[in-house]
């Protein structure tokens with residue numbers, strides 16, 4: 001027999017366990033990422049991660065690899081501005097694969113007008129696709145500090161859709177109620193971007209080279225050097241950090257030792273990779289996405305009339321390595337500038 005007080009104890013224990021576990025049923029899996037006793041653990045739910053490999057698989061290439069020898073695309077075609085270094089076989093292979101990655105339903109006609117010469121730049125989609133080709137090559141050529149030899153293709157972001165599922169746009173918040181009052185700057189509007197916290201995500205942190213992310217003072221009396229971060233700035237940083245975690249499907253401890261968020265010495269190497277990811281996202285947005293504001297139709301723009309921007313989730317889509325780290329560049333060498 002259990003006594004009344006034992007029963008109450010047991011019942012409250014069970015209730016607490018249910019409350020603590022929230023919507024995710026235990027047992028969870030933990031992986032140690034740092035020294036023992038420092039809380040450097042990655043917590044995952046095996047029942048949620050089990051299906052990831054299937055969802056994040058890179059599809060078979062629609063066209064097999066082509067020979068790099070033979071006449072160049074620049075010699076054979078009329079209006080090739082980015083892919084001139086490819087052989088005609090490689091060029092055609094890329095057109096076919098690109099179609100499968102970005103416009104499987106509309107086919108070639110998503111960018112080329114049926115019956116018109118293929119060199120015509122009539123459709124905005126073709127002009128944007130040219131910009132995308134240059135962007136994808138720049139990521140693979142110049143940003144191996146982030147994407148390694150793994151690389152990216154159009155599929156990394158597009159996944160068979162005309163536009164990627166996750167982009168960032170400016171969020172002006174609610175209109176002010178009265179002059180200087182009630183300007184929310186995106187606060188108190190819980191969003192999936194920030195794991196349903198009411199923190200704002202300030203897209204400009206990933207679109208402008210000098211937007212500050214570091215907010216912790218480095219001296220005891222923060223008067224010189226790095227100091228004076230406002231509450232709004234700090235909230236933007238924490239919003240961004242929640243966005244990082246959501247984008248990669250990881251905890252804060254994937255990149256930080258949570259006893260000292262600011263310290264690089266105590267952070268796992270993933271934080272350095274993430275830092276290059278920030279620099280890459282900013283460079284890509286400034287050079288390739290922001291200029292599209294005059295090219296994209298109005299329905300593609302954000303509520304503030306700004307161009308959609310690339311963020312961590314655009315490529316990662318919930319896993320620490322996009323497409324589970326599949327070596328997509330090796331399978332699609334056309335998306336790197338050929339060595340001259």
Ligand code: HEC
Pocket residue numbers: 076077078079080081082083084095096098099102103107108109110111112118119125126127129130133
């Ligand atoms: C997502 C947009 C897109 C799709 C889909 C697409 N193309 Fe293209 N195509 C382009 C772009 C952009 C260029 C120019 C590339 C450059 O400037 O380096 C181009 C150029 C070409 C050219 C060279 C024309 C010339 O003389 O300058 C040919 C040929 C071509 N495409 C064939 C195809 C075929 C065949 C398909 C379908 C299997 C296809 N394309 C699907 C965007 C697309």
Ligand code: HEC
Pocket residue numbers: 098102125126128129132133136152153154155156157158162163164167289296300301308309310314315
């Ligand atoms: C790093 C992520 C990323 C990669 C890689 C990428 N794109 Fe995009 N693409 C975007 C974003 C962001 C937009 C704008 C999305 C929007 O309008 O909501 C876009 C838009 C487009 C559009 C305009 C579609 C429309 O209907 O308005 C085309 C066409 C396109 N991309 C083709 C390509 C092709 C072809 C490749 C590969 C050579 C490629 N993209 C690679 C992120 C990417």
Ligand code: HEC
Pocket residue numbers: 212213214215216217237238241242244245248250251252253254255256261262263270271272274275278
């Ligand atoms: C994918 C890696 C990654 C994840 C996950 C991540 N961070 Fe960060 N965090 C960084 C990087 C990189 C910086 C430094 C940015 C810079 O130097 O511009 C940073 C900076 C910070 C800072 C500012 C430190 C300073 O010096 O002022 C704080 C605070 C912070 N993160 C908290 C968090 C919290 C809380 C979480 C979980 C919600 C988190 N981070 C998740 C990579 C990450």
Ligand code: HEC
Pocket residue numbers: 139146147148149150151152156206244248270271273274275277278281310311312313314315316320321322325
């Ligand atoms: C253009 C696509 C793209 C964008 C945008 C991008 N990443 Fe990545 N990221 C990758 C690829 C590809 C890899 C895998 C590299 C490899 O295999 O070495 C990667 C790897 C990483 C890793 C290492 C993961 C591990 O398990 O070691 C971290 C951390 C990371 N990214 C963080 C970020 C953050 C934070 C952002 C946004 C600021 C970001 N990434 C934006 C493509 C991208």
